[in-house]
Amino acid sequence: MNMRQTYETLRLQIEDILKPNDNFDIVIKPLRIQNIQMKLYMVDGFVKDEILEKVINFLLKADIQETVRNETPQDFCDKFITYVETNVEDNISNMVKAVLSGSVLLLVEGYQQAIIIDARTYPTRGMEEPEEDRTLRGSRDGFVETLIFNTALIRRRIRDPRLHMEYHSVGSSSQTDLVLCYMEDTVNQQVLEEIRHRLKNIQVKALTMSQESIAEALCPHSWMNPLPKVRYTERPDTAASSILEGKVILLIDNTPSALMLPTSFFDFVQEAQDYYLPPITGNYLRLIRILVFFITLLVTPIWFHMNQNPHIVPSWLTFTLINKDMNIPIFLQLIILELGIDAIKLASLNTPSSLNSSFSIIGALILGDFAVNAGWLAPEIILYMAFVALANFTQASYELGYAVKFMRILLLVCIAVLPRYGFWIGIIFVILIFIRTKTITKTSYLYPLYPLNLKDLKKIFIREKLNEHKHCEK
Numbered sequence: 001m002n003m004r005q006t007y008e009t010l011r012l013q014i015e016d017i018l019k020p021n022d023n024f025d026i027v028i029k030p031l032r033i034q035n036i037q038m039k040l041y042m043v044d045g046f047v048k049d050e051i052l053e054k055v056i057n058f059l060l061k062a063d064i065q066e067t068v069r070n071e072t073p074q075d076f077c078d079k080f081i082t083y084v085e086t087n088v089e090d091n092i093s094n095m096v097k098a099v100l101s102g103s104v105l106l107l108v109e110g111y112q113q114a115i116i117i118d119a120r121t122y123p124t125r126g127m128e129e130p131e132e133d134r135t136l137r138g139s140r141d142g143f144v145e146t147l148i149f150n151t152a153l154i155r156r157r158i159r160d161p162r163l164h165m166e167y168h169s170v171g172s173s174s175q176t177d178l179v180l181c182y183m184e185d186t187v188n189q190q191v192l193e194e195i196r197h198r199l200k201n202i203q204v205k206a207l208t209m210s211q212e213s214i215a216e217a218l219c220p221h222s223w224m225n226p227l228p229k230v231r232y233t234e235r236p237d238t239a240a241s242s243i244l245e246g247k248v249i250l251l252i253d254n255t256p257s258a259l260m261l262p263t264s265f266f267d268f269v270q271e272a273q274d275y276y277l278p279p280i281t282g283n284y285l286r287l288i289r290i291l292v293f294f295i296t297l298l299v300t301p302i303w304f305h306m307n308q309n310p311h312i313v314p315s316w317l318t319f320t321l322i323n324k325d326m327n328i329p330i331f332l333q334l335i336i337l338e339l340g341i342d343a344i345k346l347a348s349l350n351t352p353s354s355l356n357s358s359f360s361i362i363g364a365l366i367l368g369d370f371a372v373n374a375g376w377l378a379p380e381i382i383l384y385m386a387f388v389a390l391a392n393f394t395q396a397s398y399e400l401g402y403a404v405k406f407m408r409i410l411l412l413v414c415i416a417v418l419p420r421y422g423f424w425i426g427i428i429f430v431i432l433i434f435i436r437t438k439t440i441t442k443t444s445y446l447y448p449l450y451p452l453n454l455k456d457l458k459k460i461f462i463r464e465k466l467n468e469h470k471h472c473e474k
Helices: 003-018 049-061 065-070 073-080 092-101 147-157 189-200 211-218 236-244 279-308 315-320 330-349 359-366 368-373 379-394 398-417 422-436 454-461
Strands: 026-033 036-043 086-089 104-108 114-117 163-170 176-183 231-233 248-252 258-261
Touching: 003 036, 003 092, 003 104, 026 049, 036 049, 036 092, 065 073, 073 086, 073 114, 086 092, 092 104, 092 114, 147 163, 147 176, 147 236, 147 248, 163 189, 176 189, 176 236, 189 211, 189 248, 211 248, 211 258, 231 236, 236 248, 236 258, 279 315, 279 330, 279 379, 279 398, 279 422, 279 454, 330 379, 330 398, 368 379, 379 398, 398 422
Parallel strands: none
Antiparallel strands: 026 036, 036 104, 086 114, 104 114, 163 176, 176 248, 231 258, 248 258
């Protein structure tokens, strides 16, 4: 087979797969330089035009004939392709994947290999502070939907050669790019190998839901268990500090959320805000967050249990009981408000941004005054549910907030079915759920509380001075 036939065969194979006649965004730029045919393949909108123009201008002025006849494609690439990110490829599938990923593919008559020029650019929004993970002080940048920008934000904070950015591709159709970020000397190698193994064995066509699809594949568990096994963050400083602590960060293309692995319950207690403030203030906020977590779980079940068993209520708490007859049972009122608050949240997603705030929930609960006057709801129930709705905003994790909600409803159901002992049976169920839940490493979800490790437990509840740590905390 002569050079002309080799070039034509490769060209036909690529165009048969890319189908440029059927796809308007597949751009082919033919070139003829010194009687040597070339073709550039690219996706419209992914290429930096000014860089490609410079590459073409350089080729037009260069003496390429002798190199094509006597030297390898790598020699051609080294001499005449002036762009930094280039490589030579001989696999058709990899060539097509490169084009669809945004790179430029260059075919040169006389070579059986193609040159890939990574001159891609992606549409992206500005790097601004995440809406749901704000701090009073600290950096105001956040992850975006472009993978390479996110890795750069971490590299900017960890300038250490031991930081590894390990590339993977998942999904037979979507070919989604993702990167494992970890410190070579601090990461748990067993955890890393387990994550690699699970990524390699993900059998899906496309990751349409991006990070959620990856999370479910990495941490499979019973759908009945509401506890989240993955923590998400859009803050580069939080991700960087987690890497320094030995965790693995998973960055996925097309999503601004980074996955932090492995994750246990007490990882949700710590926030970046705690470390941008003095230790005494950070500790105070952390303790408030922990306290509010337990209050949101128990406040309405305890109150309902007391109303179901008024004889156990001490005299100084009798004012909390409902003494009058209700048109609707207390249990149904609590469930109605639990569902109603979520309905209001969903409705707020479709309202204009000027009206979409947490105060809309409070306003909706204040409107409950009409429901009280009409005899539908008791004012005490509206008060407690308003507190629960506000307290949920102290949790940075959306998933953990709903895990608390489902457990609270479980307690209410147990009390309604067994008024005398239902609360304690429900508490046992909740404790068993926490104890039986495992992280991705098969360790306890409640570590260092169970099994008990006082030294590590102290670090969670009491934030020490930063200069006393061997590495940064998140």
